[in-house]
Amino acid sequence: MKFNLKVYCDKTRLKDIREFITEKLKAYVHDDLEINQMVLAVDEICANLIIHSNYCNANEAINLEVFVERDGVTFEISDEGEKFDLKKYKEPSIQEVVQTKKKGGIGLMLVRRIMDKVEFVNKEQKNTCIMHKRFKHQ
Amino acid sequence: MINITTNIEGEDHIIMVEGDVDASSSIHLDEALTELANDDSVKYILVDGSQLNYISSAGLGVFMSYIDDFKNKSIKMVIYGLSEKVSNVFQILGLDQLMTIVSDKKEAKEKLHEVQS
Numbered sequence: 001m002k003f004n005l006k007v008y009c010d011k012t013r014l015k016d017i018r019e020f021i022t023e024k025l026k027a028y029v030h031d032d033l034e035i036n037q038m039v040l041a042v043d044e045i046c047a048n049l050i051i052h053s054n055y056c057n058a059n060e061a062i063n064l065e066v067f068v069e070r071d072g073v074t075f076e077i078s079d080e081g082e083k084f085d086l087k088k089y090k091e092p093s094i095q096e097v098v099q100t101k102k103k104g105g106i107g108l109m110l111v112r113r114i115m116d117k118v119e120f121v122n123k124e125q126k127n128t129c130i131m132h133k134r135f136k137h138q
Numbered sequence: 139m140i141n142i143t144t145n146i147e148g149e150d151h152i153i154m155v156e157g158d159v160d161a162s163s164s165i166h167l168d169e170a171l172t173e174l175a176n177d178d179s180v181k182y183i184l185v186d187g188s189q190l191n192y193i194s195s196a197g198l199g200v201f202m203s204y205i206d207d208f209k210n211k212s213i214k215m216v217i218y219g220l221s222e223k224v225s226n227v228f229q230i231l232g233l234d235q236l237m238t239i240v241s242d243k244k245e246a247k248e249k250l251h252e253v254q255s
Contacts, residue, residue, distance in 0.1 A: 011160075011161050012139075012162050013161035014160050014162055015158060015160070015162075018158075018160075018192065024226070027158075032223055033222065033223055033226050034223075036223045036226070036227070037226070037230075040194060040227060043161075043194050044194060044195055045173060047160070047161035047194065047195075047196070051160075051161060074203075093200075094231060094236070096230065096235070097202055098202050098203075098205050098206060098236065099206065101203040101204075101206065101207075102199070102203070103164075103168070103200055103202075103203045104195075104198070105201040106195045106198060106199055106200055106202075106231060107194070107195035107196075109195075109201070109231060110194075110195050110227075110230055110231065113230050113231065114230065128242070135140060137155060
């Protein structure tokens with residue numbers, strides 16, 4: 001099963017994204033914690049794309065595709081903003097985040113803890129974050 | 139989407155956070171905590187999370203950014219009333235070990251005023 005949502009790059013749209021994912025996953029996953037973790041991971045990636053790749057420019061959009069498979073879910077989130085290079089990303093320690101008081105930088109950390117697979121693919125103008133999560137109980 | 143109210147009970151400042159704390163709304167939580175951090179008379183903060191529906195890294199980041207400030211100013215903060223869903227988000231990165239998080243207000247007040255040995 002495939003679901004699709006396109007949203008403009010405005011932070012206030014994050015709630016719409018969360019509601020969309022929650023509603024679609026409810027038909028397949030019955031554990032609220034498991035749903036919330038997947039919603040959180042998608043929210044974090046979308047927030048990064050909206051804020052850091054597209055500078056909250058509402059003329060730009062991000063496209064979210066959800067593929068529900070037998071064993072889990074794959075999320076593909078794409079945009080045409082600035083690309084993100086996962087190879088250059090160095091995950092900070094929690095202590096570093098506390099000491100620098102940056103109030104940011106832990107979104108991707110959460111995503112990597114939650115998802116079974118996270119990758120960023122850049123092709124021509126299009127950047128896509130692909131995440132996969134296996135269902136806990138099948 | 140987010141509603142933050144601050145009440146005073148004796149020497150305790152209680153921040154009630156209602157709704158979703160995400161990248162678009164975390165600024166309001168930040169402002170409420172800044173106000174308390176800048177008030178020299180504040181020594182005890184209770185965060186009532188019983189009406190907190192959702193938190194993302196933006197909200198966690200706000201709480202984390204005050205850990206050192208509060209320690210330096212001898213301000214104690216206890217978070218209580220989190221739902222299992224919200225509490226789980228703190229646990230993913232082990233933040234429940236860095237902050238004091240308890241189940242209810244009574245326990246939160248006890249924790250806040252417990253005598254340090």
